[in-house]
Amino acid sequence: MSTIPATASVVVVGAGPTGLTAAIALADAGADVVLLDRLAEGANTSRACVIHARTLEVLSEFDVAAELCERGLIVPNFSFRDGNRVLAHLSFDQLPTPFPFTVMLGQNDTESVLLRRLERAGGRVHRPCEVTGITRDDAAVTVEYRDGDGAPGTIRADYVIGADGMHSPTREAAGIGFTGDSYAESFVLADVRMNWPDPRTEATLTLAPQGLAVVAPLPDETGDRYRVVATVDTTPPEHPDRDFVQGIVDACRPGSGTTVTEVTWSSRFHVHHRLADHYRAGRIFLAGDAAHVHSPAGGQGMNTGIQDGAALGGLLARVLRGEPATLLDEYERTRRPIALGVVAFTDRMTRLATIRSTTGRALRNTAIRTAARIPALRRAQAYRLAELGAR
Structure with missing residues (x-):
């Protein structure tokens, strides 16, 4: 492990997609940025796997969007179903963006692309x-840490970015509250191989009586790899097996003949x-899951975080170059309302998807079908899923 500097302009805590993006923006501007992560290595599982249009627009400014598109799977369509109906x-292909689609790519691959980009910038x-x-204090922030050998150390920095997840120590140290609640249901997430009946140009959100299920294709040469995210009433195994996931698939698409093979x-x-x-609390800022968490419906979590990182890194870089520090007030003023909208939007999607009563489901389905017949409403929903309103 290399020596960690004793001083820095900015310390970024957490080297997920949010922290990496913030560090890239700062390193590109020549800022003295130190990025710390408690894990010995980066993500080696797919976890978040959807990259939306607005995020691709943001990452195109760092010249990595093309590589992400090349490595990922282009998916221009999204559908809502109730079982087999x-x-x-929704189609993204008419949206006003150079990226009228989503890209399906595992978080491990997204992080590796961002890490290489950071290293090219010297970080x-x-x-x-x-x-x-x-x-x-008023002049700086002191970050205490313990390295891989257990040795303690400190860094004195002008600013700190907490991109360290839902249980953020940075947020706790700053004394910032984290208001909200949790869903009663458990969620299962799985990457599987199966003969799913929908085209691989489409992701599907199924509103089954058993709850919400999202199925999206993942890049793979054999063309049978998919992401499954679903709510379940009972506590699932820590690592759901093939039979457990097969039960989810059978419930959300009965009679389809789908077989989960792995x-x-x-x-x-x-x-x-x-x-x-x-x-923000003085010189400490929050970004990504440290600032907002929400339902995976719509796949917007990592996307909102990456956009946070780019915005905050850019603002800090400008202030470090000599612009007024009041410019930093723009971060919360612009990004928090966007996250509030995402939290509310995904919460509505999740609660609609998990309606159990027959009458309630019938009314919900009628409302969705009616809205889907109106082109302007279809376009507005696609626009929101793509996060283009975050411009």
């Missing part, structure tokens, strides 16, 4: 390095919908 079909990730304390990775989790009360 199509309720609505690097110091890992494993666990932050053990953060204190601030589960390559799986996990269970509880989902929260929470938003930081503030995005």
